[in-house]
Each structure stands twice: as C-alpha cells, then as structure tokens.
Amino acid sequence: MRIGRQTYAIDYGHLALITVIAAAVIWYLFDARSVSLSVNNLLLVQPIAIFALAMYLFILPQCFHKVDAREVAKSPAQKDPLHVTIPSERSDIMRMLALGISLGLMVFLLDVIGFDIAIFLFAAAAMAICGERRPFHLLVFSLGVTLVTIYGFRALISYPMHTTLL
Numbered sequence: 001m002r003i004g005r006q007t008y009a010i011d012y013g014h015l016a017l018i019t020v021i022a023a024a025v026i027w028y029l030f031d032a033r034s035v036s037l038s039v040n041n042l043l044l045v046q047p048i049a050i051f052a053l054a055m056y057l058f059i060l061p062q063c064f065h066k067v068d069a070r071e072v073a074k075s076p077a078q079k080d081p082l083h084v085t086i087p088s089e090r091s092d093i094m095r096m097l098a099l100g101i102s103l104g105l106m107v108f109l110l111d112v113i114g115f116d117i118a119i120f121l122f123a124a125a126a127m128a129i130c131g132e133r134r135p136f137h138l139l140v141f142s143l144g145v146t147l148v149t150i151y152g153f154r155a156l157i158s159y160p161m162h163t164t165l166l
Contacts, residue, residue: 114164
C-alpha cells in the first residue's frame with residue numbers, strides 16, 4: 001500500500017486474526033448484555049471484553065509496517081508474510097512432544113494427586129523442558145503459578161477442586 005511517497009506493508013494474516021477475535025469479543029459482550037445487565041452476569045465478561053478491545057487497538061497499528069525502498073525490490077518469495085516455517089530440528093520436535101505429554105499427564109493427574117500438586121509439577125516440567133536450569137527459579141515460579149491458579153479458580157469458580165496441600 002502506498003500513501004504519498006511512503007510504502008507500507010500490511011500483515012493481512014495478523015490483521016484478519018485480531019479482527020476476527022475482536023469481532024467475537026464484541027459479539028459475546030453484546031450477547032451477555034442482552035441476557036442481563038446485572039453485576040453477577042457481567043462481572044468478568046465486561047471488563048475482560050473492554051481489555052481485549054483495548055489490546056486490539058494497541059495491536060492494530062503493528063499490522064502496518066513502513067517498507068524501505070530496498071525491501072520493495074525483494075522477490076515476492078522473500079517478503080511473503082503468510083509463509084510458515086515449521087520447526088524441523090529434532091530437538092524442537094522432541095521439546096514440543098515433551099510439552100504435550102506433560103500437559104496430558106497434568107490433566108490426567110488433576111484428580112489423582114490434586115490440582116495443586118499437578119499444576120506445580122506441570123509448571124516446573126514446562127520450565128525445565130523450555131530450558132530453565134536454575135532450581136530456585138523453577139521452584140519459586142512454579143509455586144507462584146500454583147498459588148495464583150488455585151486461589152484464582154476458587155475465587156471465580158464454585159467447582160470443588162480436589163487439592164492435596166492447599
């Protein structure tokens with residue numbers, strides 16, 4: 001796209017994705033408001049919808065990039081924004097597989113050993129798989145994720161979660 005003497009590249013895939021998400025958020029907000037305007041109905045929906053729409057407005061300008069004259073001369077294959085590169089290294093594939101297995105184990109172990117221990121173990125395993133090697137950071141971050149998740153779910157959802165320690 002050209003405006004004046006400046007050329008802009010538009011990331012159409014990113015623009016379409018965030019626009020679809022914003023449209024879904026607007027639809028969901030209007031649907032929730034049409035059911036009831038009570039505080040209990042809109043306690044979570046409306047603030048999160050407003051936050052999501054604000055994020056849309058902050059992300060929207062990032063879909064438009066000024067293009068340097070040298071980049072305009074590149075071949076079309078080099079500047080295709082929709083060209084996807086799939087990780088092909090064996091270590092990346094093994095890491096993705098390990099993360100998937102650890103997520104499956106967490107879901108299986110939620111009722112077996114409790115939500116708190118399963119979430120703690122999953123957070124620690126995910127950090128270790130992604131490369132964190134400092135034991136103190138593994139423990140502190142995993143504990144923080146566990147506490148926020150358990151107490152946040154208890155505050156928001158009336159589902160009786162089976163916990164072992166918390």
